[in-house]
Amino acid sequence: MNVNYNPASVFNQDVDFSFYLIFMISILCLVGITGFMVFSIIKYNRKNNPKPSNLEGHTGLEIVWTIIPTILVMFIFYFGVQGFLKMRNVPEDAMEIKVEAGMWWWKFTYPNGLEQSTAQGMTVPADTPIYLPLHSVDVVHSFYVPAFRVKMDVVPKPAGVKDNYTWFEASQIGSFDLFCAEYCGVNHAQMISKVHVLTKPDYQAWLDQQTADHEKLLAKNPGKALTISKGCIACHSTDGTKLIGPSFKGLFGKTETVVTDGVDREITVDEAYLKRSIMEPAKDIVKGYQPLMPPLPLTAEEVAAIIEHIKELSE
Amino acid sequence: MENAASQSYLNSHTSPKWTTGFMSWFMSTDHKRIGIMYAFAMFSFFFAAVLLGFLMKLQKMYPASSGWEIIPVEMYGSFFTLHAIIMIFLFIVPGAPAVLGNFFLPLQIGAKDVAFPRVNLLSFWLYLLGAIMAVTGVLLGGADTGWTFTPPYSINTKTISIFGIAFDSISWMLTAAFILGWGTILTGINFIVTIHRMRTKGMGYFKMPLFTWSIYATSWLQVLATPVVGITLLMIVIERIVPVGFFDPAKGGDPVLFQHLFWIYSHPAVYIMILPSMGLVSEIIPTNSQKPIFGYKSIAIASCSIAGVGYLIWAHHMFTTGMSDFAAILFSFLTFFVAIPTAIKVFNWTATLYKGSIALTPAMLFALAFIFNFSIGGLTGMFLGSLSTDIHLHDTDFIVAHFHYTMFGGAAFGLIGGVFHYFSKMSGKMYSIKWAKIGWGFMFIGFNSLYFPMLLLGYYGMPRRYHTYPDIPIFNQLQMISTVGSWILVTGVIIVLWVWLHGLFRGKQTTEQNPWNSSTLEWQTATPPTLFNFEEELEITRDPYDYEAFRGEVKAGTSIGADHV
Ligand code: HEM
Ligand SMILES: [Cu+2]
Ligand SMILES: [Cu+2]
DSSP states (O other): OOOOOSSTTHHHHHHHHHHHHHHHHHOOOOOHHHHHHHHHHHHTTTOOOOOOOOOEEEHHHHHHHHHHHHHHHHHHHHHHHHHHHHHHHOTTTTOOOOOEEEEEEEEEEESOOOOTTTOOOOEEEEEEEEEEEEESSHHHHHHHEEGEEEEEEEEOTTTTTOOOOEEEEBBBEEEEEEESSEEESTTGOOOOOOOOOOOOHHHHHHHHHHHHHHHHHHHHOHHHHHHHTTTTGGTTOOOSSSSSSSOSOOOOOEEEEETTEEEEEEEEEEHHHHHHHHOTTEEEEESOOOSSOOOOOOOHHHHHHHHHHHHHTTO | OOOOGGTTTTOOOSSTTOOOOOHHHOOOHHHHHHHHHHHHHHHHHHHHHHHHHHHHHHHHOOGGGGGGOSOOOOHHHHHHHHHHHHHIIITTTTTHHHIHHHHHHHHHTTOOOOHHHHHHHHHHHHHHHHHHHHHHHHHHOOOOTTTTTTTTTHHHSOEEEEEEEEEOOOOOHHHHHHHHHHHHHHHHHHHHHHHHHOOTTTOGGGGGHHHHHHHHHHHHHHHHHHHHHHHHHHHHHHHHHHHHHHHHSGGGGOOOHHHHHHHHHHHHHHHHHHHHHHHHHHHHHHHHHHHHOOOOHHHHHHHHHHHHHHTOOGGGGOTTTTOOOOHHHHHHHHHHHHHHHHHHHHHHHHHTTOOBBBBBOHHHHHHHHHHHHHHHHHHHHHHHHHHHHHHTTTHHHHHHHHHHIIIIIIIIIHHHHHHHHHHHHSSSSEOOOOOOHHHHHHHHHHHHHHHHHHHHHHHHHHTOOOOOOOOOHHHHHHHHHHHHHHHHHHHHHHHHHHHHHHHHSEEEEOOOOOOTTTOGGGGGGGOBTTBBHHHHHHHHOSSSTTTHHHHHHHHHHHSSOOTTT
């Protein structure tokens, strides 16, 4: 179970304090009101009390129950603001992990340039403030880690406008759910990943290992490495399973129907077609799929490497 | 028909001569007939949307890993969109003003009809047109933007083709909401003018019953807030058709601007939903306690201050959109000021019970359930008005439970209570009181077992608008309880609707004018009321809830009371 009470981040204490403060006040009010209702229903039931009073009000009492709630809500307001300001003020020494969101994937870019996506999740060191600029390539998503009490919408912005951000500092080792909390289309509920919290040394070791693995793979099979780091595998499997997009397995040389400008046409998958599919995904839409593939920033060499890898998977 | 005016409105009408039967209703400008037509339309839509809600809960009975799928994943978005569009735009926003406001507002202030009877009928037609467009829009095109139409999703999702014809379901639905908005604005203006100009002699503002007060506050909100959303929704339609960029960042627009404009309407709209039901509760409780409402003036003033402050707090729906920290703090601060008049009202209703002579009629049970549910709705609102807790709870099931507590457990329970209160006056028939109470029991228990677990689910991090959820034990257990709760609730809803239909067609005929022995003016009419409501000119001399004076009048024979109380 990933949702827990133990303070998993530095925000939990403030948020949960506010939560329990309001909770206690609410319970008191609710019990008071309900108790009084039940008492009155019994005591002043028409059988017990056939003669009602003609009481029309009581100014003193009304003043009391205007002033007391006013004072209480000001306390609640104050603590809410305190917790909130903490969430908005990022410590100077925070480490930056770029978060990118799209229908329906997450991508995380580490300070050394390593990129990982939904399937791997985000890995962070404990007790280190992490600054997260939040970029969306399509619609509004929302970055939500319940265990950390962190949430911020990932809003697509017009060119030149600063992206939203949030930050957190994990204080517990473990894996925690990361949800998309803003409806973003059919697979909104599948836009789920994890945040893995490691100790600082473990994190360093993990980062070195991953970076080295990635470089090794990049040297040996650059296409494969790129499909992982650029997030293609979030939508394309390599084993024939249908995800959001068609599988890469057996793709090269296959005959299939695509829709171009609303017209169906039969094509055979060759290099030119693959290149166009990757560089201008909106041009030809494979029949039976939605036009959801984002245009990803790739150089000509990178595309060529990916095409090699797709060919390999079709042998 | 020489004596049409002294006949029941059910048997005589002012519609064109050629009309009979159905058409004599459909063409009627009589505020009472219009109210009844709204009731039939609205509760039919309500029932359809309840079934959609039932299926959505059934879908969430088991987690994703179980493979349980009642609603295919491509359709879930359309389900909650259709459910919410119906519940909000076709049921609870027109709500109590359309049904009981139309019927009883003129009766409560001693008027013959509303100020503009023909405009009133036009409002109803616009409502029907908009309703049909909205429902067909979703059914045919599967719009799945939610009732919040958040761009750029709502701008970029493709139109769907049916039988080869392109059908832009989202534009179609937005246009429907625009038309519905016009109906609402016209009703609002109509009621405001009626209240300003048509009160009978002696009916000063502070002699008006509280339901009339609440309709008054609501109408101002409708007139001032609805145009904003109308224009905003049209801007999305324009943006879908021609390439301009109001809200789409790819074209230089700002999606957060849309959310501001949307909530400038939709936050006041939640008071449009709740205020009339508060008014109904303010009628039901004094009647069934046989004593004056506690603090009449402060309830009336609270209605107006809720409407006023309610207009200034829209951005508390947007604390996680990344708007400026200063704005967030300001809106949080203002939000807490709407909590105070709301709390005052709840305290006043409860205090009214003190030393009353309480009868637990079906209407009273719904009013008491209203206070309980609405208190939870209001108190959970504080978790969402407080900034740090809102960051955690926003867009989770906590919000879904919070607004069902206010709009369903509050507004809709109040409306249902109001219908039980006024049923015999409207129809000349009496329903089964025993079954009404049984229906109430199912609804009250079912409601709380459905939505209380959802508050907890939200606290544990369950996001809203999810088709499935990961296999986490606490999610699984709470979802299961909540689903079972929905079965109890739906049973209750079916019983209540059945009690009404049975009452209408098989119920005991009654002409008793004032069965609950209420002191307000609408009960001094015939049951059912005659065509022009009152036979003679009236003059009001006492406060609406002065039960002592009322009992004196009954003794003296100048007012009608119930003999069995
Ligand atoms: C038996 C009755 C009802 C049931 C079982 C029910 C159930 C639900 C469920 C399961 C959701 C979707 C939650 C999600 O996936 O995020 C929902 C959403 C909603 N419901 Fe209900 N509901 C009922 C009655 C009502 C009533 C009476 C109202 C209003 C007066 C209402 C208004 C809404 C709204 C506005 C939404 C939000 C949809 C959105 O996220 O766009 N519901 N309801
Ligand atoms: Cu998303
Ligand atoms: Cu999403």
